Amino acid sequence: RSLSTTARQSLRIGLIPADGIGKEVIPAARAAIEALGSDIPKPQFVDLVAGWETFTRTGVALPQDTVDVLRNECDCALFGSVSSPSRKVVGYSSPIVALRKELDLYANIRPVVSVSAEVGQKASVDLIVVRENTECLYVKQEQLTDGPNGKEARATRLITEHASRRIGQMAFKLANARPRKHLTIIHKSNVLSVTDGLFRETVRSVPTLPGVDGKYDGVTIAEQLVDSAVYRLFREPEIFDVMVAPNLYGDIISDAAAALVGSLGLIPSINAGDSFVMGEPVHGSAPDIEGKGIANPLASIRSAALMLRHLGYTKGADRLDTAVDQVIREGKTLTPDLKGTSTTTEVLEAVLKKI
Amino acid sequence: RSLSTTARQSLRIGLIPADGIGKEVIPAARAAIEALGSDIPKPQFVDLVAGWETFTRTGVALPQDTVDVLRNECDCALFGSVSSPSRKVVGYSSPIVALRKELDLYANIRPVVSVSAEVGQKASVDLIVVRENTECLYVKQEQLTDGPNGKEARATRLITEHASRRIGQMAFKLANARPRKHLTIIHKSNVLSVTDGLFRETVRSVPTLPGVDGKYDGVTIAEQLVDSAVYRLFREPEIFDVMVAPNLYGDIISDAAAALVGSLGLIPSINAGDSFVMGEPVHGSAPDIEGKGIANPLASIRSAALMLRHLGYTKGADRLDTAVDQVIREGKTLTPDLKGTSTTTEVLEAVLKKI
Numbered sequence: 001r002s003l004s005t006t007a008r009q010s011l012r013i014g015l016i017p018a019d020g021i022g023k024e025v026i027p028a029a030r031a032a033i034e035a036l037g038s039d040i041p042k043p044q045f046v047d048l049v050a051g052w053e054t055f056t057r058t059g060v061a062l063p064q065d066t067v068d069v070l071r072n073e074c075d076c077a078l079f080g081s082v083s084s085p086s087r088k089v090v091g092y093s094s095p096i097v098a099l100r101k102e103l104d105l106y107a108n109i110r111p112v113v114s115v116s117a118e119v120g121q122k123a124s125v126d127l128i129v130v131r132e133n134t135e136c137l138y139v140k141q142e143q144l145t146d147g148p149n150g151k152e153a154r155a156t157r158l159i160t161e162h163a164s165r166r167i168g169q170m171a172f173k174l175a176n177a178r179p180r181k182h183l184t185i186i187h188k189s190n191v192l193s194v195t196d197g198l199f200r201e202t203v204r205s206v207p208t209l210p211g212v213d214g215k216y217d218g219v220t221i222a223e224q225l226v227d228s229a230v231y232r233l234f235r236e237p238e239i240f241d242v243m244v245a246p247n248l249y250g251d252i253i254s255d256a257a258a259a260l261v262g263s264l265g266l267i268p269s270i271n272a273g274d275s276f277v278m279g280e281p282v283h284g285s286a287p288d289i290e291g292k293g294i295a296n297p298l299a300s301i302r303s304a305a306l307m308l309r310h311l312g313y314t315k316g317a318d319r320l321d322t323a324v325d326q327v328i329r330e331g332k333t334l335t336p337d338l339k340g341t342s343t344t345t346e347v348l349e350a351v352l353k354k355i
Numbered sequence: 356r357s358l359s360t361t362a363r364q365s366l367r368i369g370l371i372p373a374d375g376i377g378k379e380v381i382p383a384a385r386a387a388i389e390a391l392g393s394d395i396p397k398p399q400f401v402d403l404v405a406g407w408e409t410f411t412r413t414g415v416a417l418p419q420d421t422v423d424v425l426r427n428e429c430d431c432a433l434f435g436s437v438s439s440p441s442r443k444v445v446g447y448s449s450p451i452v453a454l455r456k457e458l459d460l461y462a463n464i465r466p467v468v469s470v471s472a473e474v475g476q477k478a479s480v481d482l483i484v485v486r487e488n489t490e491c492l493y494v495k496q497e498q499l500t501d502g503p504n505g506k507e508a509r510a511t512r513l514i515t516e517h518a519s520r521r522i523g524q525m526a527f528k529l530a531n532a533r534p535r536k537h538l539t540i541i542h543k544s545n546v547l548s549v550t551d552g553l554f555r556e557t558v559r560s561v562p563t564l565p566g567v568d569g570k571y572d573g574v575t576i577a578e579q580l581v582d583s584a585v586y587r588l589f590r591e592p593e594i595f596d597v598m599v600a601p602n603l604y605g606d607i608i609s610d611a612a613a614a615l616v617g618s619l620g621l622i623p624s625i626n627a628g629d630s631f632v633m634g635e636p637v638h639g640s641a642p643d644i645e646g647k648g649i650a651n652p653l654a655s656i657r658s659a660a661l662m663l664r665h666l667g668y669t670k671g672a673d674r675l676d677t678a679v680d681q682v683i684r685e686g687k688t689l690t691p692d693l694k695g696t697s698t699t700t701e702v703l704e705a706v707l708k709k710i
């Protein structure tokens with residue numbers, strides 16, 4: 001299957017709301033997509049389950065059926081958010097981490113952009129975190145042993161040339177398409193000289209790969225140690241344009257960047273592979289506000305936009321993004337995380353009116 | 356050797372300025388300590404070398420002599436900062452990471468406190484990061500192999516019950532001594548259920564250890580996933596009091612916290628073990644401003660204060676801290692990182708006048 005959009009009569013979208021506010025924001029994203037009419041092929045939604053609640057009901061966090069349907073019957077998907085047990089539970093393992101691996105969604109792309117007060121004005125924060133999505137400590141190879149002084153636990157952090165190269169290629173491609181064309185490689189090779197050394201060198205070598213042919217000559221390359229990157233994100237976010245990072249650093253850095261623009265409730269992402277893409281709001285399942293109807297749907301709607309853009313439906317994606325920007329700019333209909341008093345439904349309706 | 360202060364005629368302090376601005380700020384800390392007069396035993400300073408420059412000169416980043424002198428002839432030490440090579444260099448390995456391990460300085464304690472406008476007023480940020488200092492990915496067990504798709508690098512992340520327990524004890528002790536008595540455990544056990552699971556459970560079990568006897572009953576315990584902790588540090592730092600974290604998360608979180616109070620140039624730390632303590636400013640070697648005479652000496656002076664406090668010299672420590680606070684509050688003599696125009700020497704002199 002390819003991502004080519006030419007022959008599509010309909011767009012089959014898997015919906016996996018999963019836990020907590022995922023069940024409130026994914027339906028909102030669905031409604032926003034439906035409002036796009038003929039700008040995209042007719043959407044067909046497929047409801048799928050995964051998550052902590054699924055686990056407590058069935059003993060499996062990510063049913064094989066969900067993976068199979070996504071793989072064989074869907075063009076793309078939207079994932080909500082998962083809750084985690086507050087203690088280790090035998091047999092439970094994060095379904096989002098597993099899904100990324102099962103579908104080889106190797107790039108987690110997280111644009112963090114503040115909405116400027118006026119249309120056309122420069123955003124104060126405007127960056128993209130490109131997070132490697134399949135390895136690092138997320139390979140979850142862990143062992144527990146008994147040592148002379150008690151228990152000892154070990155986890156493996158895997159960094160491969162293969163995965164670093166493809167995430168590097170994605171990052172260069174994204175950087176090259178932006179006005180500033182600036183790429184910052186995040187690592188900690190002053191401590192992890194072998195693993196992060198491999199990541200850094202492999203990403204750096206992308207412009208010299210066969211077939212690249214000077215395509216990325218305009219991209220400037222910088223590096224930041226992960227600790228320093230978090231510090232500088234807070235102090236001078238304008239130095240960043242595209243940031244590329246191994247999995248765990250990317251996880252942390254995207255949350256740090258999110259804090260700059262007001263709320264995690266605004267930050268979208270896609271998990272992208274060569275033949276599938278899955279939108280996912282960066283926020284969690286937020287058990288504290290679950291069921292109250294006040295979850296911010298904007299990150300999910302923006303994730304739908306990112307997903308459509310990745311599939312080539314630029315016009316539909318633009319309409320969603322513009323509508324979201326207008327609602328934020330007007331500032332009248334916002335959820336409590338943005339200091340508003342509106343509900344999920346009210347925000348969705350404000351967006352639908354703008355579409 | 357014990358940390359008991361009773362019989363000390365003199366205080367033997369190893370000085371390892373290492374690289375970059377370390378060579379400018381450690382002498383300032385020395386001068387501040389010398390100004391304390393009879394509040395502390397007569398200080399005897401021992402000049403020692405380590406770092407990238409030492410490596411380029413001698414081929415060794417941490418000479419055995421430096422370790423031996425610290426171990427056998429010093430009561431405590433001050434470490435500056437190290438530069439890292441911009442590419443992997445065979446044989447080079449961070450001397451600060453090695454020193455922490457060699458001297459078993461298992462707790463890296465990093466208080467991040469904003470100076471209130473008025474004396475006695477509540478600080479807007481007032482927290483302590485307690486970072487495990489000997490294991491996690493910092494064990495630096497890395498391998499490079501050839502796989503079917505190119506190179507593969509693996510690093511081991513080690514978390515032991517032993518190290519988690521002693522850092523947990525340190526964190527509970529520090530939390531218990533503070534007015535809020537609130538401890539937040541930082542982890543990522545939704546992904547690393549075995550390693551971070553062990554860290555979390557072991558820290559949680561500290562109050563039930565034999566001999567603790569209800570001592571920590573007043574301490575409230577919370578948890579935050581590391582990504583979320585960074586986000587919340589920016590959004591609502593007031594929710595944190597003492598944070599305890601495995602090594603790498605602690606590294607990142609202390610930089611995030613530092614960003615809240617204006618400059619890394621203000622943040623001190625100690626590397627503490629059961630029989631040795633080493634002060635260390637959290638900032639790096641700052642090659643961009645090296646040799647310009649404008650490095651902020653306040654983090655190093657505060658690190659000296661923390662070190663003295665840890666050794667039991669409360670009066671000397673208080674005098675240093677109060678002097679630093681006064682200089683910051685007055686706002687007249689500050690280095691460029693704090694938007695001032697003063698030099699390292701001018702700031703030092705302002706501090707010396709207040710001591």
Ligand SMILES: CC(C)[C@H](C(=O)O)[C@@H](O)C(=O)O
Pocket residue numbers: 082094096097251282545546582
């Ligand atoms: C839920 C968790 C496993 C996940 C991650 O760490 O990747 C989340 O924090 C994210 O950023 O999508």
Ligand SMILES: CC(C)[C@H](C(=O)O)[C@@H](O)C(=O)O
Pocket residue numbers: 190191227437449451452606637
């Ligand atoms: C220089 C580096 C090895 C060190 C670390 O990561 O511990 C530094 O960032 C710190 O925080 O002291």
